[in-house]
Amino acid sequence: KKRYNITLLPGDGIGPEVISIAKNVLQKAGSLEGVEFSFREMPVGGAALDLVGVPLPEETVSAAKDSDAVLLGAIGGYKWDKNEKHLKPETGLLQLRAALKVFANLRPATVLPQLVDASTLKREVAEGVDLMVVRELTGGIYFGVPRGIKTNENGEEVGFNTEVYAAHEIDRIARVAFETARKRRGKLCSVDKANVLEASILWRRRVAALAAEYPDVELSHMYVDNAAMQLVRDPKQFDTIVTNNIFGDILSDEASMITGSIGMLPSASLSDSGPGLFEPIHGSAPDIAGQDKANPLATILSAAMLLKYGLGEEKAAKRIEDAVLGALNKGFRTGDIYSNGTKLVGCKEMGEEVLKSV
Amino acid sequence: KKRYNITLLPGDGIGPEVISIAKNVLQKAGSLEGVEFSFREMPVGGAALDLVGVPLPEETVSAAKDSDAVLLGAIGGYKWDKNEKHLKPETGLLQLRAALKVFANLRPATVLPQLVDASTLKREVAEGVDLMVVRELTGGIYFGVPRGIKTNENGEEVGFNTEVYAAHEIDRIARVAFETARKRRGKLCSVDKANVLEASILWRRRVAALAAEYPDVELSHMYVDNAAMQLVRDPKQFDTIVTNNIFGDILSDEASMITGSIGMLPSASLSDSGPGLFEPIHGSAPDIAGQDKANPLATILSAAMLLKYGLGEEKAAKRIEDAVLGALNKGFRTGDIYSNGTKLVGCKEMGEEVLKSV
Ligand SMILES: CC(C)[C@H](C(=O)O)[C@@H](O)C(=O)O
Numbered sequence: 001k002k003r004y005n006i007t008l009l010p011g012d013g014i015g016p017e018v019i020s021i022a023k024n025v026l027q028k029a030g031s032l033e034g035v036e037f038s039f040r041e042m043p044v045g046g047a048a049l050d051l052v053g054v055p056l057p058e059e060t061v062s063a064a065k066d067s068d069a070v071l072l073g074a075i076g077g078y079k080w081d082k083n084e085k086h087l088k089p090e091t092g093l094l095q096l097r098a099a100l101k102v103f104a105n106l107r108p109a110t111v112l113p114q115l116v117d118a119s120t121l122k123r124e125v126a127e128g129v130d131l132m133v134v135r136e137l138t139g140g141i142y143f144g145v146p147r148g149i150k151t152n153e154n155g156e157e158v159g160f161n162t163e164v165y166a167a168h169e170i171d172r173i174a175r176v177a178f179e180t181a182r183k184r185r186g187k188l189c190s191v192d193k194a195n196v197l198e199a200s201i202l203w204r205r206r207v208a209a210l211a212a213e214y215p216d217v218e219l220s221h222m223y224v225d226n227a228a229m230q231l232v233r234d235p236k237q238f239d240t241i242v243t244n245n246i247f248g249d250i251l252s253d254e255a256s257m258i259t260g261s262i263g264m265l266p267s268a269s270l271s272d273s274g275p276g277l278f279e280p281i282h283g284s285a286p287d288i289a290g291q292d293k294a295n296p297l298a299t300i301l302s303a304a305m306l307l308k309y310g311l312g313e314e315k316a317a318k319r320i321e322d323a324v325l326g327a328l329n330k331g332f333r334t335g336d337i338y339s340n341g342t343k344l345v346g347c348k349e350m351g352e353e354v355l356k357s358v
Numbered sequence: 359k360k361r362y363n364i365t366l367l368p369g370d371g372i373g374p375e376v377i378s379i380a381k382n383v384l385q386k387a388g389s390l391e392g393v394e395f396s397f398r399e400m401p402v403g404g405a406a407l408d409l410v411g412v413p414l415p416e417e418t419v420s421a422a423k424d425s426d427a428v429l430l431g432a433i434g435g436y437k438w439d440k441n442e443k444h445l446k447p448e449t450g451l452l453q454l455r456a457a458l459k460v461f462a463n464l465r466p467a468t469v470l471p472q473l474v475d476a477s478t479l480k481r482e483v484a485e486g487v488d489l490m491v492v493r494e495l496t497g498g499i500y501f502g503v504p505r506g507i508k509t510n511e512n513g514e515e516v517g518f519n520t521e522v523y524a525a526h527e528i529d530r531i532a533r534v535a536f537e538t539a540r541k542r543r544g545k546l547c548s549v550d551k552a553n554v555l556e557a558s559i560l561w562r563r564r565v566a567a568l569a570a571e572y573p574d575v576e577l578s579h580m581y582v583d584n585a586a587m588q589l590v591r592d593p594k595q596f597d598t599i600v601t602n603n604i605f606g607d608i609l610s611d612e613a614s615m616i617t618g619s620i621g622m623l624p625s626a627s628l629s630d631s632g633p634g635l636f637e638p639i640h641g642s643a644p645d646i647a648g649q650d651k652a653n654p655l656a657t658i659l660s661a662a663m664l665l666k667y668g669l670g671e672e673k674a675a676k677r678i679e680d681a682v683l684g685a686l687n688k689g690f691r692t693g694d695i696y697s698n699g700t701k702l703v704g705c706k707e708m709g710e711e712v713l714k715s716v
């Protein structure tokens with residue numbers, strides 16, 4: 001029997017609710033495919049701040065590194081919003097991404113036929129959208145130095161950050177993107193701001209140079225401002241998008257809202273060799289935490305990505321994906337995706353419905 | 359009689375077509391309000407590259423500086439896309455913004471009742487959208503140093519740019535934004551990435567500190583990724599948005615596409631004292647250049663902004679705005695905003711219809 005060690009990081013807000021459900025789903029899907037899991041739960045984000053005073057304790061890092069995959073709920077909340085930067089929950093997440101070296105963030109944005117009306121876009125625009133944003137996750141302006149706030153010669157404060165990409169960082173994320181596009185519809189759009197930024201000029205040049213190795217993938221380039229427009233105008237034109245950390249942050253959130261079901265969307269963050277980090281795209285939603293209102297499907301689908309991309313357990317992953325579609329087809333909906341004629345359920349009941357269908 | 363000197367910069371692609379129409383509209387609206395214009399046409403962008411080998415000739419800069427306002431068509435085209443950075447048409451535009459010190463870029467995004475169906479958003483989401491993006495235009499990562507592409511100690515290429523804001527740069531754009539919000543619905547949303555970037559932490563702190571001087575304006579803060587989502591989810595929640603150069607580039611384009619009529623949207627770029635720069639938000643559209651297909655309304659409305667924000671000639675501005683609505687109410691539409699039951703016209707005919715109604 002195959003055994004995997006999974007680190008669970010429930011985090012803050014609705015994180016614990018959705019993680020406990022995803023854990024059960026993972027366990028059942030695994031056992032039906034002859035796979036066993038050992039789970040270890042560790043603190044991160046605000047929960048860790050409250051417990052031990054830092055957003056990413058050493059023990060959490062080593063547990064995560066020692067495991068086969070990491071499943072994260074969500075981090076952050078009003079309570080810690082005024083904390084200094086190094087004591088923010090978000091800083092724990094950035095440190096975790098850096099520690100695990102998960103440079104490749106895969107964020108699918110898919111409009112399911114069952115949920116097309118949840119989009120604010122017209123039906124004919126939203127229907128059939130199925131794109132993947134491949135976001136660089138451990139470089140660029142998120143991590144670049146020098147950075148800080150200093151006082152200049154006039155006694156005036158100046159805030160500064162550095163957008164920086166080395167050739168090998170661009171190449172490795174581009175390769176992940178080409179491979180991803182190859183397994184999808186074979187179209188890759190690289191998004192940059194090469195008409196203004198030198199970091200983007202190098203980005204575009206390296207991505208273009210790699211295209212020769214992927215003759216089966218059709219590569220195009222687009223400026224980020226235009227991409228932000230085109231996602232609204234005609235999202236179906238996109239298959240796979242590859243972009244830097246900050247543009248990927250913005251565009252993947254925009255893309256996920258276009259689907260109208262951000263409570264549905266998972267993500268995978270992958271490294272070259274170590275364990276991957278899997279988490280829903282949505283935040284910690286402190287306003288509905290503990291009220292059994294959260295949509296657990298994004299975390300459940302993140303567990304499916306964990307199986308597929310993290311462990312190579314495609315069959316168990318497929319079980320989970322099908323179970324989610326099953327629950328939706330039976331008409332079950334949490335509040336965020338509810339529409340007339342469907343059955344409104346809470347977080348737990350949705351979890352149980354998925355579990356039944358696994 | 360009042361006289362103003364206007365520098366016209368037709369630029370590339372559809373630029374010359376739309377500028378020549380806007381010029382006529384400006385002249386008529388002015389003469390009806392006792393205002394006269396002297397126009398001087400100068401080259402910029404690709405047109406200037408072809409003519410004299412640089413994207414912003416000295417003569418163009420001094421003509422612009424010596425005038426009361428500058429009206430620009432559009433710049434750029436495939437022809438110059440592979441040029442080195444300092445010989446790109448876009449570089450000419452950035453140099454012009456810097457030379458005129460137009461740090462405040464106002465970009466309205468309005469859904470006109472006549473055009474609500476042009477949006478890809480559902481009618482109930484798009485209807486009534488009326489927001490203004492105030493984008494910082496002469497600072498941030500667009501102009502920050504150090505910047506470039508260098509070879510590091512491993513012989514590897516590295517591309518880098520600097521996002522940088524001094525306190526006074528934040529304060530002056532924030533003041534423009536507070537004043538703008540005050541004249542609108544009194545709501546200002548400052549967009550940043552203060553959970554990650556130090557430049558944003560300073561930005562948020564300075565904007566928040568100024569709020570005390572504008573007690574009649576309701577200030578909120580939003581992360582840029584969330585703003586990109588909220589613009590799709592519920593654009594009506596926004597009145598005035600203030601943000602940095604690169605986030606403003608992305609969000610204003612997204613917002614303009616949400617209206618569905620990017621061919622309709624003007625912009626104003628203002629300095630502390632010198633002449634303002636007024637231009638449509640759309641690009642040079644080389645694929646339809648010279649075919650009498652362009653929508654001249656964005657440039658005509660930019661001329662209205664020139665009158666209102668650049669010269670304080672509110673009455674003449676109002677004449678132009680009303681004339682545009684008049685032409686739309688009569689059912690005239692260029693291809694980009696055409697829908698069943700309206701009258702399809704070319705660029706020139708649309709211009710003549712507006713001219714008639716001035
Ligand atoms: C919480 C924040 C630091 C994070 C990011 O900006 O990467 C989040 O927005 C995300 O996209 O995962």
Ligand SMILES: CC(C)[C@H](C(=O)O)[C@@H](O)C(=O)O
Nearest residue numbers: 195196225448449451452607
């Ligand atoms: C052409 C380009 C340099 C410019 C910018 O990025 O500012 C354009 O996108 C704009 O928004 O006016």
